Amino acid sequence: MSRRVRRWWPFTVRGTGALLLAIAAFVIAQRAGIPELLYFATLMAALLVASGLALLLTRGAGTVTRTITPEVPEVGGAATVIVRAGLRSTLPSGPGRWSDALPAGVSGLAEGSSPATGSRLSGGAGGLHARYDIVGMRRGVHALGPFEIVTTDPFGLLRRRLALGRTTPVTIAPAMVELGALPAASGEAGGARQTTTLQLGQGADNLVARPYAPGDSMRRIHWRATAHRDTLMVRQEEQESSPAATVVLDRAASRWGPLALHAPGSDEAFETAVTACVSVVARLVHEGYTVDVVDSDGTLLTDPVDGGDDVEARVVAAGFASLRARADDAAPRVVPAAAAASAGPVIVITGALDADDRATLGSVAHHSALPVLLVVAERGELGRLHAGGWRAAVLPPGGDVAPAWDAALEQGYAGVGS
Structure with a gap:
């Protein structure tokens, strides 16, 4: 019996046997004239009818809550789903099976056995705790559910499918690949890789002090200034500045396939670009850079x-779960003007480039301390880009980002003003 037939057929194996036995008993009793066998067939039929009435009177209902850990799994990453379902019914029901519908964006085995439930009249309403694992297959926001319980009557002859609760959205973030470190020498990265600390005054004893304010830490009390002024004083807070970097994710539709404009996860090349983007952001943030992520039209894609x-970098990845390509501008460009004028590292992630694009990019790299270009395409002409100072590499759609990143960093370097 196929899965589709089993879903339609209301009888269990025991119920199917009872039905066949009742039919056979009726036929044999009519042809052989055996009254006892007719009584038996009538009893079996009455038992099946009683089972059906019991299921109709059950009218099961309940609520379903799902807990997903981690809350935002990545593509290729695993997560655990814990389901708590409460089932209430007028009459008790026998053990059965549960299943949770999984969307195409995730994979896993979401089914198992469910215990018998008691009657609501006797205070025996039951609950079900289920657990299963899922793996993110496609970036986007997907829906888990509905949660379905297949219950049986007290005699175990008939079954009924109950869909409980609502669906639960699950966000699948793009995969974040660990990339190699930037050049170790600060001069290679524009001389500003390390976070700098600016302090007012010279030395710990000469720090500028200010009056104490509610909420200030007692550990910051400036005891010498306090004794001198006869009022509680605290040290001036340190001010930190971080070097800036820009990541450009070119979302112009002409660089990608038509599917990139629609559902996330549909275009392999664009998915590779999004993965490269969040991976580069994570690497730059880890190295101490304050990162702006912009589109090729200059739109800021995130704060x-x-x-x-590092935690905020993962938040950015989660926010890119539903990112799609966009329609082209009237005058499309690969690098926005603000990023082209930046002296800090500029990492550009784009699709297939034509001759005009390569010519435009050739003059941009000389402004940046670390110009990196990742072209997501099957192949690309990078000779002119290398000569223009770009650390460029081709990243095949669906390919590993880390080797392409390493290959790009190994290319020749063009410093500011070179």
């Missing part, structure tokens, strides 16, 4: 990410 805030 600036502070240097050293």
